Amino acid sequence: MIDLVFCLMGVGLGLLLGLVPGMHINNFLPFFVLLSFTNNQLFFFVIAASMAYVFSSFFPAILLGVPNEDTALNVLPGHRLVLEGNAYSAILVSLIGGLLVVLFSMPFLLFFLNFLPVLYPTVQKIVPYILIIVLIFMFLSDKKQSIVILVLSSILGFLTFNFNLLLPLLSGFFGLSTLLISFLNRSSVSPQIMRLNSKLSLSNLSVISFISCFLSSIFGFIPAISSSIVGAIGSYIRKFDSEEFLVLLSGTNVVYMVYSFFALFLINKTRSGSAVFLSQIFEKESIFFILGIILLSSALAFLICLKLARPLVKLYKRLNYRKLSLLSIFFIVAVNFALAGPFGLLVLLASTSIGLLSNSLGVKRINCMAALIVPTIVVLI
Amino acid sequence: MHLVFLKRLPLLLALFGLILIYLFSPSQQNTATSINQVRKSCSGPVAIEGVIERISYSSNGNLIAELNQNGSKILVFLENGLFDEGQNLSVFGKASKFSNQCWIFPDRVEYR
Numbered sequence: 001m002i003d004l005v006f007c008l009m010g011v012g013l014g015l016l017l018g019l020v021p022g023m024h025i026n027n028f029l030p031f032f033v034l035l036s037f038t039n040n041q042l043f044f045f046v047i048a049a050s051m052a053y054v055f056s057s058f059f060p061a062i063l064l065g066v067p068n069e070d071t072a073l074n075v076l077p078g079h080r081l082v083l084e085g086n087a088y089s090a091i092l093v094s095l096i097g098g099l100l101v102v103l104f105s106m107p108f109l110l111f112f113l114n115f116l117p118v119l120y121p122t123v124q125k126i127v128p129y130i131l132i133i134v135l136i137f138m139f140l141s142d143k144k145q146s147i148v149i150l151v152l153s154s155i156l157g158f159l160t161f162n163f164n165l166l167l168p169l170l171s172g173f174f175g176l177s178t179l180l181i182s183f184l185n186r187s188s189v190s191p192q193i194m195r196l197n198s199k200l201s202l203s204n205l206s207v208i209s210f211i212s213c214f215l216s217s218i219f220g221f222i223p224a225i226s227s228s229i230v231g232a233i234g235s236y237i238r239k240f241d242s243e244e245f246l247v248l249l250s251g252t253n254v255v256y257m258v259y260s261f262f263a264l265f266l267i268n269k270t271r272s273g274s275a276v277f278l279s280q281i282f283e284k285e286s287i288f289f290i291l292g293i294i295l296l297s298s299a300l301a302f303l304i305c306l307k308l309a310r311p312l313v314k315l316y317k318r319l320n321y322r323k324l325s326l327l328s329i330f331f332i333v334a335v336n337f338a339l340a341g342p343f344g345l346l347v348l349l350a351s352t353s354i355g356l357l358s359n360s361l362g363v364k365r366i367n368c369m370a371a372l373i374v375p376t377i378v379v380l381i
Numbered sequence: 382m383h384l385v386f387l388k389r390l391p392l393l394l395a396l397f398g399l400i401l402i403y404l405f406s407p408s409q410q411n412t413a414t415s416i417n418q419v420r421k422s423c424s425g426p427v428a429i430e431g432v433i434e435r436i437s438y439s440s441n442g443n444l445i446a447e448l449n450q451n452g453s454k455i456l457v458f459l460e461n462g463l464f465d466e467g468q469n470l471s472v473f474g475k476a477s478k479f480s481n482q483c484w485i486f487p488d489r490v491e492y493r
């Protein structure tokens with residue numbers, strides 16, 4: 001039981017990493033090898049850090065518009081809610097959505113235990129075709145001009161596919177372009193409401209979280225399909241308002257991490273950096289032991305994030321929005337340069353241009369996800 | 382309604398998580414306690430205690446301890462050289478046959 005201390009340490013580290021804009025837990029995993037922990041302690045530490053990281057990464061995505069691979073789409077509805085003065089609510093509903101999917105992942109685990117090893121090979125074969133349908137649907141449900149964004153994003157996706165350049169790609173599409181528009185339009189933040197100002201009922205939240213779990217149970221085990229793509233697919237299944245969409249995306253981010261651990265134990269596939277790390281020390285640990293760590297660390301991360309939400313939004317409120325936007329813009333550029341180099345900056349410039357173009361054409365920014373979807377289709381076919 | 386939910390659900394999840402960790406923790410699964418028992422099956426999780434009789438290095442540089450428990454002996458792979466001959470060692474890990482001998486590959490080692 002002394003190993004529970006490692007769970008707390010993991011939660012602490014994960015929360016810190018998530019709060020730093022542009023930071024991803026995958027950047028830190030190589031250093032975990034240097035820790036002289038036992039296998040058991042590493043399981044506690046890595047799983048707890050990964051779960052806490054997902055929860056706290058909602059803060060920079062919503063407040064600063066700095067996405068990672070998974071929170072790319074959170075930036076848009078989050079930004080809208082921040083401008084309306086509902087930053088606190090946006091964070092709270094994201095956290096609640098995240099916690100609900102952890103709860104719902106339990107019945108799904110029972111299903112996976114029985115059917116995943118049998119169904120997995122079949123689902124894997126039809127995924128490219130499902131993505132083609134999604135792509136066609138994306139085009140048909142938007143203005144005709146969306147083809148420009150689909151094509152440009154796909155080209156950029158192909159050009160960057162063999163490099164680890166997701167950060168500049170997604171920062172430009174969803175983060176930097178949004179911040180530039182806000183900055184140039186002189187948009188100002190309404191006074192922030194410091195209480196839960198949500199019209200979402202618990203049943204609404206539960207239904208959306210269940211959809212997250214369900215969609216992720218289909219796509220979460222398939223290679224190269226990120227949680228953002230699942231969020232994009234979800235938005236075409238049902239119409240969501242900003243708040244609902246944020247819950248869907250947050251839930252998908254969290255459940256993706258949960259399922260990545262399930263995939264390692266059930267079908268021996270790695271779907272996240274953390275799962276890759278654990279696969280090296282994985283022996284025959286029980287899936288229910290892993291579920292226990294997930295539940296405990298998610299609950300702890302949720303409670304700490306809940307406590308952090310008010311002070312962080314208050315801090316945000318005190319800042320001048322235009323200055324903050326400018327600061328965020330500089331920060332995104334600096335993080336991209338530091339992590340992706342000069343070529344990353346070039347990609348950031350291209351993806352920001354496409355993001356701005358989609359805004360001026362009046363088409364949905366979600367079409368930029370073609371940068372991930374199209375290369376994925378080509379690879380899988 | 383949300384606020385009630387915010388307080389209770391995480392606590393319930395944490396409690397359930399703790400129960401699962403307690404019930405399914407690998408150290409709870411380490412049931413075999415005597416070296417004789419371990420040597421018979423030489424598989425699966427084990428938890429044994431004994432005195433380090435001899436520490437040696439294998440041909441490829443691995444540190445190996447010979448553990449003695451009331452005359453019964455077994456070989457344990459050690460990750461570091463923090464142990465001395467004559468020390469009492471508690472080993473939690475997996476037993477496995479290798480080169481016609483029964484070995485213990487520890488997850489956790491405690492010494493006194």
